[in-house]
Amino acid sequence: MTSSYPKLLKYSLFRQLQWTNMEVNEAAKIAIARPVASRPRCPIYKSLSELLAGAIGISSTNVHSEMAITAIRPKTVRLKPATNHAFVGELSSQVGVSEAPVGCRSDNILQSVEKPKVLYKPMAKLAPRKPIPLLENKGSAASDQQREIAEAEARVQSANEVKQQHDFTAECQQSLLAKSQQEKRIVNSTIVLESTEEVAQSQSLINTSTVDRPSYDGNNWRKYGQKQVKGSEYPRSYYKCTHLKCPVKKKVERSYDGQIAEIVYRGEHNHPKPQPSKRNQPAICNDTSKETNKSAWSNQHPQTSEAYICRTENQNDVGLTIHSASSSKAPCFYDPIGMHSSVRNPGDSAEGNKRLEATCVEPKIKRRKYFGSLCIRDCDFSFDEFLVSDYYGFLPSRKIAGQSNGAGTSGESAFPYMPNQNTTDSEITEDGFCWRKHGQKVVKGSSYPR
DNA sequence: GTAATTTGACCATAA
DNA sequence: CTTATGGTCAAATTA
Secondary structure, eight states: OGGGHHHHHHHHHHHHHHHHHHTTOHHHHHHSOOOOOOOOOOTTOOOHHHHHHHHHTOOHHHHHHHHHHHHHOOSOOOOOOHHHHHHHHHHHHHHHHHHSOHHHHHHHHHHGGGSOOOOOOOOOOOOOSSOOOSSTTOHHHHHHHHHHHHHHHHHTOSHHHHHHHHHHHHHHHHHHHHHHHTTOEEETTEEEOTTHHHHHHHHHHHOOOOTTOSOOSSSOEEEEEEEEOTTOSSEEEEEEEOSTTOOOEEEEEEOTTSOEEEEEEESOOSSOOOOOOTTTSOOSOSOTHHHHHHHHHHHHSSTTSOSOEEOSSSOOHHHHHHHHHHHHHOOSSSOTTTHHHHHHSOSTTOOHHHHHHHTTSOGGGGGSHHHHSOEEOOOOOSTTHHHHHHHHHHSOHHHHHTOOOSTTTTOTTOOSSOOOSSOSSEEEOTTSOEEEOOOOOBOTTOSSBO
16 A cells, blocks of 8 residues: 555645646646546456355455455455345345235334335336345446336336326325325324325335436436445535536435435536436436426526525525425425435424425534535436326325415425416416426527527 | 446645 | 545556
């Protein structure tokens, strides 16, 4: 390890120089000489496959010897995280769960609520009945996931099958909702679902095919890092927009089954959205409303506003309104704006506005200045939003209409399945949501105004 | 061969 | 000041 110090120092100097120039000139940064690779090859590890093969038959002595080798290696050794191994067993159990009848599934979900799992699934796609392997983006597991997704998509090519799937899931969710409603309470005219985690988990088991898909928000992303952050159960992945010189980055936390737990955007795109690839198009359903939904969200929020902007200190109207609506009306199945705290920490500080303030940005994010002020939610609309919207459709309307909270009562920004009744320049699309037009512009690459 | 991902190391920032 | 944590880099690895 000591032999690598000179190069590390060189790297360090480079990094300092890089930081100095980072904000000034991105192009110049690229032009700077990159550090010479300093990671010595270790002939012991020829491939990850071999590593895995060894790990399967792992013994304590093997572990120690590996660790000893690792200790003297100055650079990366690719080993599966221990936590992933721990999930193998859980995977097995989930297999049983997912193949069980719907009712059994929900029961299992509710029983597992003591686990601090919070899953946020803005993405939704047709859910394969079989569970997704838990190791995200790792080796053959990812391939299997993709294969399963493809198979699942093939299974539902016809619209009838889609509808069946839809009804099936909605029915399941409805039963879950009935259970979760038993635990809801009202705090300062805001309905708080204490069991949103249950509901979210339930959907994670129902819709499980979001693996290997950073986002369907219309942009292309390149992953440049992944890290396990404290306080988060899931690893956080870092993505950059692949568009040339686009500064947008996003952080994605995913559960081990690939579900999106959290997405935070940073920056604004300086380019129009690329044309969606065929791969990214929702593969199911002839109805274009899915894509309508998707683009509706994408067009409303990214680019100019890049999704909703929620401020921690100074809650603006948008964030406040939208969140109050979503938090009060929905169990955060799909809460693109305020799912964070209302889902993850539903019960601690239920004090009206305080709650609203806390809903957009997690406290821990405030550490970083540039992340503290903005929390922009990604929202992936694709297939399962049908399921979501239908789920919301099952919510008793009186629960929604009955709230007296001043903010957000108009419902014009409410995502739950409630036709807007008092907006003027809004329209109810076939997706069931009410959209309010807040701008129009001609974008490059598109012959039609957006 | 290229492109994308993984992952340990490093740095900046906040506490 | 030190420590803890998150964000980023880039070589190694995989697809």
